[in-house]
Amino acid sequence: MHRSNSFVASLSSFIFGSAVAFIHLVPASAQSTSDNVIYLNQAWSQDDRDWYYHFSQGAVVLSYDIFLNLEVADGQELFRSDANSERYGLITQPAGSPYNPDGLPIGISKTVVSMPQWPGEETGEFAGVTCAACHETQLNYKGKHVRIDGGPANTFDMQAYVQALNAAIRATLTDAVKFDRLAAHLGAASPEAKTSLRERFERQAALTYEYATRSIASFWPWGPARIDALSMISNRVTANLPGIPENTSTPIAPVKPPFLWNAPQGLWTQWAAIVQSPLARNLGETMGVYMPMNLRAKTPADGLFESNAAIPELHRVENQLARLAPPSWPEDVFGKIDREKAKSGKALFVEHCAGCHNAWPYRWTEPNKYGKRFVLVGLVPQSYVGTDHTQTEAVRPFAVTGQLSNNLPPELRGKDAVPMAAFKQSIQLAVLERAVAKLKLTPAELLDVNGYREQPQPPAPDRVYKAAPRDGVWATPPFLHNGSVPNLYEMLVPASERSK
Ligand code: HEC
């Protein structure tokens, strides 16, 4: 298709609101704290936001007191300081909300484990990671900071952040002076107190060491805005936690975290359209992101498949996301919309795009057996879209079952090696079912937590990328699943004319 300049200008007026302003990512160092933050009306209250930024999804990274006082590897600056957090593209946030007493950056949370879920699970207060670390945007433009709730974390370099955390931890454990400063901050003065601090710290350090050196270690850096979430889940569930390093897959397929508005209503989610149930998706994500799980015990009676699953919180966040509106272009910040061009852009969108990208008021599925309808999403073969195919090939095809072999479902039980996908799914399902069983939900509550999706889920389509509604896409650079296109203008020109 030939794309004339007026085609691009009109379409961009419709999608962006403006043909002239193209938002570029601003280096993290140019971000500033809460000064001049502009919130758009996305139908969330300030309390909704504050909770979303910091609620605990059950993740346990490091004891909270250690995290608060940990220094960076090569200096005395605090690891959690605004300057260091911004270095890795986290959005900083002052203390003040009830969910963030210590002014941690958006997406860093406090997880309290008061009761061990299995013999030996560590209790206490921990720093954790939550949805907003990866699913929140700040667009920085001429000194103004426009917050996009539920947008992709397009400055966050998760891989570099975890590796820097690992370096900070190693440096503190090996440099006696650095360790003593930490101990002094935590009031550990006696030799006994210092020894017990060191033991606790060393035990927890192993977690981040595993991530930094295996789970997220790739041949080339992911860079900001790109995370190989699916390999992280696979590695943690099949390799790190059960202690079967042979199952590690190099995470070579980092993707942009998608924006989250309208996702709960969509028939399929994830770039490759692989999940329907919100519980399976959200709990699966936490399995990849520091949620404690017991995959070492011999049998379920000893606590195998126990976890720190935070299902009520995951349910709450899903419901809250279901009422998150796409952001509208703020004309007072980015400039006036040319209404004439926007009108012709809308017609062009209907003609050229809406066949795949379902547009308001959307085409919906027929009601399912619970009477619920979902927004249809386009499922386009990867070979037709022409973007890279690593997503479907990132994890290794077979898994060693190790000591889990006797606790797998009948079709996999007793085998030394099984297909990776089946192995991973069976562990995830066992963890999910055990966590759900403890809640003693009524059938109606269970349906609700599953987003009224029919179980078992229908098989996912093979090797496709999803074309979902893109309302609010103007606010979500960079573009495509792999984040390879820097701005919307370049999305609308032929691939050969894009920056590499
Ligand atoms: C470590 C980063 C990270 C965290 C934390 C995280 N996500 Fe994601 N999320 C991703 C990435 C990356 C993808 C895309 C994965 C893919 O499709 O390959 C994704 C996909 C999704 C999708 C699919 C969206 C769509 O349009 O297909 C939803 C919904 C979602 N996440 C919700 C959540 C929720 C809710 C939480 C917290 C409970 C959460 N995520 C935590 C990185 C993260």
Ligand code: HEC
């Ligand atoms: C044949 C189906 C199809 C048509 C027609 C189509 N798209 Fe897409 N579009 C897709 C798919 C599939 C993706 C995701 C591909 C990927 O990420 O690898 C996508 C991705 C995008 C993205 C990036 C989304 C993001 O969140 O990063 C934008 C923007 C976009 N399309 C806009 C358009 C516009 C504007 C048109 C009309 C000129 C259009 N598309 C026509 C299938 C289509």
